[in-house]
Amino acid sequence: MSSPGSVESAVADPKLVEERREQIVKAATKLFSEQGYYLTTIQDIAREAGISVGLIYQYFKDKDDVLFLTLKLVLETYEKVIPAAIEGAEHPLERLCLAIGAYCRVVDRLRDATVLTYRSTKSLRADRRTFIKEGETRTNRMLEGCLRAAIAAGHVRPINDSLLVYQYVLYSHAWALKQWALRGRYSLEDYVEEGIKLLVEPFLTEKGRAAMARLKRKRRVA
């Protein structure tokens, strides 16, 4: 009946649908992030969004639907932000570092929503859970592309790229998941820098090290 990635609405006007859904998801994201999925009621969401309970059901089939769109939006943000960050950069190493930095920054911005991703994905219907995981996989692949390009260009020595990419992802997510331990000890920018020292630099080739040095100098000037 309904494909896992789309969400039906009883309302015709697509512009209104867009607008209302955004309004509702914004409220839901805030509340789900603060209190979790099960402790957030539809009435809470309606109140936070400044609309009536019934209206939510004009734009979403059920509560699961709201969660789905909320998580989908987080994933989509990831997928949008990272390409945007590396766009314009040519050098493979620069692209890799920019991608990692962008990931950390978007996690910082969507801190609570990222945690929500870990907490609540399992609350979704099975097919939608898969859909969300595929979104994550797509994001990973973007990082993987950057890493492979750097290997192909001879800046990074051959290595288990897919596992290393997971480390990039986990490192970024950790900024949200372990904020209670990390914040206060690092600024976001320091955290990114440390990440690169830990998860990129040790794998650079001679050529890569030289390139990295040049990049750092350039960045310092800018």
Add this chain to the structure above:
Amino acid sequence: MSSPGSVESAVADPKLVEERREQIVKAATKLFSEQGYYLTTIQDIAREAGISVGLIYQYFKDKDDVLFLTLKLVLETYEKVIPAAIEGAEHPLERLCLAIGAYCRVVDRLRDATVLTYRSTKSLRADRRTFIKEGETRTNRMLEGCLRAAIAAGHVRPINDSLLVYQYVLYSHAWALKQWALRGRYSLEDYVEEGIKLLVEPFLTEKGRAAMARLKRKRRVA
């Protein structure tokens, strides 16, 4: 009234208390892991444990209490298994590798419960949440001890140890969190080995590399 770490019981006999709690927590761990905290009912737990609903309330104050002990047990297992694994080993590098391997293996054994840790810690009362996080911190410190010893002994070059330890932890947890992606591609033992290649070897000193080679040869013989 009640300290966050203890759980009151209406039953006097400590042996029975121990036994029943274990029985209940075992059932709860299974169900919480499969369906999450909120979708698991007390009835479910009772049925799974083969006892009556009322009996659960003789050994736990409320549902939160059951979750707490469940999570506490996971953390305590971590804290027990890792020292046991490195006991007997003398060499700092060996101790570090054993610790990482032990962590991955205990995560494998408590796979669902580890995921539960990420999903449900926030469902706990605030003071208990803190208590659980302190347990995690203690585990981290054990790894940190190993890493620092290896640095002090000149096998690992000076590095941001606390962040690297986080990578060890995340790497281990990922085996549970991302099992949908990792299993099928790696066996547990391969995964451990890859982890060491990715998160230990790049940071070895000359001396460390030599020591590591010797350790590997020894392991292959055994």
Add this chain to the structure above:
Amino acid sequence: MSSPGSVESAVADPKLVEERREQIVKAATKLFSEQGYYLTTIQDIAREAGISVGLIYQYFKDKDDVLFLTLKLVLETYEKVIPAAIEGAEHPLERLCLAIGAYCRVVDRLRDATVLTYRSTKSLRADRRTFIKEGETRTNRMLEGCLRAAIAAGHVRPINDSLLVYQYVLYSHAWALKQWALRGRYSLEDYVEEGIKLLVEPFLTEKGRAAMARLKRKRRVA
């Protein structure tokens, strides 16, 4: 947060709130009176009122709240009926007798609810219990006002007015509390008349006796 005398509602429209609460309290009064507070379930009340369980919780915070409004209504009825009964009468003795008669009659009308007052006040939260007792005190004071006026006017001889007022109250309540013994032996009107013979006439002065005789004649004519 909530003052003891008010009851919050999730519904906005005050007219509907009024109507629904009346409907619910009416059902609750019947059931509480027949079976007592603890044997009456919210399900029972919903069924009796012809509404759903959930709806009760839109108009009352909890079961205690329903009991409170039920008892409050009884007390308020007392406070309304007695002034209405003596309004228009000028003569202090007439006012006193009318007040006593009105009290007996309202107890007769709210027979079961009056018994409920004795049975269930202690089931209320402490602050609300006090609130209810203050309502009773206010009613007593109205009777006390009548009695004192009659003493001041020289119709009743000086006497322990506050204790005598308690006797009036108890005499009225007894009509409900001891109905199993009194009904069948007295009609309500006879009971009122006997009460006046027992608790008013013995304390009349010469002047009071004369006035009382005149009042009785007048009443007989009307």
Add this chain to the structure above:
Amino acid sequence: MSSPGSVESAVADPKLVEERREQIVKAATKLFSEQGYYLTTIQDIAREAGISVGLIYQYFKDKDDVLFLTLKLVLETYEKVIPAAIEGAEHPLERLCLAIGAYCRVVDRLRDATVLTYRSTKSLRADRRTFIKEGETRTNRMLEGCLRAAIAAGHVRPINDSLLVYQYVLYSHAWALKQWALRGRYSLEDYVEEGIKLLVEPFLTEKGRAAMARLKRKRRVA
């Protein structure tokens, strides 16, 4: 099967039965009086009595049974104390005053249990409720006997004796029911004295007044 006034026990030794029941009823009276019947659990009673839950069921059929014996004991105390108080006194007026005083005093002693009588009689099974009411009626009849004797002897003028007796009863009970209002304003002894002024003296004949004066003088000497 079981007559309403008796309570079966699984234990043979009548002395032990007597002793245990007393122990249990004592605990129950305290708790029922403080918290009411429904808020008191069998576990509470067992704890208060210092015995096990199971043991209560060796001496009582069910919880209703415990309440019944508790109330029965109160009524029996009334029935025992009043005759004892008037025993030895010859003069009808003196007997009447002693009876009223004794009633007030026993109510004072069993203050909470007397309130319990009002709150919880309706919680009993129907036949036992009747049984308890008959006990009350018996007590009333003792007072009625005193009053009638005083009338017959020409000390009290002919009057609606049964209703006046109710006033005596209510007056005594009020000491428990309205203790929140009465205590602090009267001592028990003053309260008794005021009662006699209000509910006996106004109905005395000339002869009665003379006799009462003599009695008071005598009492003052003693």
Add this chain to the structure above:
DNA sequence: AATGAATGAGTGTTCATTCAT
């Protein structure tokens, strides 16, 4: 005679969802 662990029916309460307006 005495214990107290075990039971499970029954309670108050919540909240996703519907639908008349």
Add this chain to the structure above:
DNA sequence: TATGAATGAACACTCATTCAT
């Protein structure tokens, strides 16, 4: 489109009662 009053299934939790020891 939008509202929010109304529904009722489902849940956590309690406690009178039983029974193996």
